[in-house]
Amino acid sequence: MYQVGEFIVHPGQGVCRVEDVSSGPDATYKLLPVGQRHAVHISFPVSNESRLRPILSAEEAREIIDQYPRMDVDDYADRNNSLEEQHFKQEIRNGSCRDTVRVAKTFSARIAEVECRNKKAPVAYGRILKLARERSLQELSCALDCTPEDVAALFESSLAGDPSEY
Numbered sequence: 001m002y003q004v005g006e007f008i009v010h011p012g013q014g015v016c017r018v019e020d021v022s023s024g025p026d027a028t029y030k031l032l033p034v035g036q037r038h039a040v041h042i043s044f045p046v047s048n049e050s051r052l053r054p055i056l057s058a059e060e061a062r063e064i065i066d067q068y069p070r071m072d073v074d075d076y077a078d079r080n081n082s083l084e085e086q087h088f089k090q091e092i093r094n095g096s097c098r099d100t101v102r103v104a105k106t107f108s109a110r111i112a113e114v115e116c117r118n119k120k121a122p123v124a125y126g127r128i129l130k131l132a133r134e135r136s137l138q139e140l141s142c143a144l145d146c147t148p149e150d151v152a153a154l155f156e157s158s159l160a161g162d163p164s165e166y
Contacts, residue, residue, distance in 0.1 A: 001046065002029065007055045007142050011093045013042060015055060015138045021046070035138045035148070056097050061143035064098055065154050073106040085124040092132055097139045104132035 002008055002018050008031070010016045016031035019041065027046040033039045044052070056064070074091075078084045088107075092100050107129035114121040137148035144151060 001049065002052070002054075007034065008052045009055055009097075009139060010042065010044065011051055014135050015142050016042065034142060053096075055139050056143040058143050058145070061097075061140045064101055064140070065151070065158050068101065068105065068155055068158050069160075071102055071105055073109050074102055081122050081124045085128060088128050089131065092128075092135055097136055100132050100136040100139075104129060104136055107132065 001021070004018050004020060006018045008016055008018060010031060010033070013031070013033040013036075015034045017034055018029055019032050020030035022028050022030070029044045029046060029049075029052075031042040031044055033042065074088075076084070076087060078087060088103050092103055095103075107125050111121040111125050111129065114125075134148075137151050140151045141148045144154075
């Protein structure tokens with residue numbers, strides 16, 4: 001059971017802080033999403049706690065940032081963009097922070113590849129990239145106790161030469 005003040009990852013809302021835990025037969029967590037403009041408290045049943053996960057440790061966050069330049073992109077492809085988008089959004093919702101960072105790297109590379117051919121990338125690529133970046137930067141910034149902008153700068157310094165990739 002998570003405690004008041006802990007940061008956890010909610011599948012739909014991303015990083016949340018546990019504000020309160022009610023007890024009783026219908027025990028619930030009162031969660032407050034972190035980093036959203038108009039955050040609204042979420043009630044989440046303790047019985048579905050298995051869908052939540054704790055955020056990374058600072059050590060794990062630094063490891064992901066250090067390994068980013070060597071991280072492989074995901075080569076998943078489906079017969080249409082809609083099914084592809086659904087697959088990657090599900091991976092962002094249910095995967096680890098490392099999975100979300102890999103999705104961000106994948107779509108950054110896909111967009112760059114399409115633009116190198118003087119074409120416009122599908123709108124879905126931009127949506128997935130934005131979602132993956134926001135999710136991963138939010139979790140990494142909570143783990144490292146800094147701002148998402150600081151984490152983005154850490155990614156840029158780990159790339160040392162191609163800051164446009166993350």
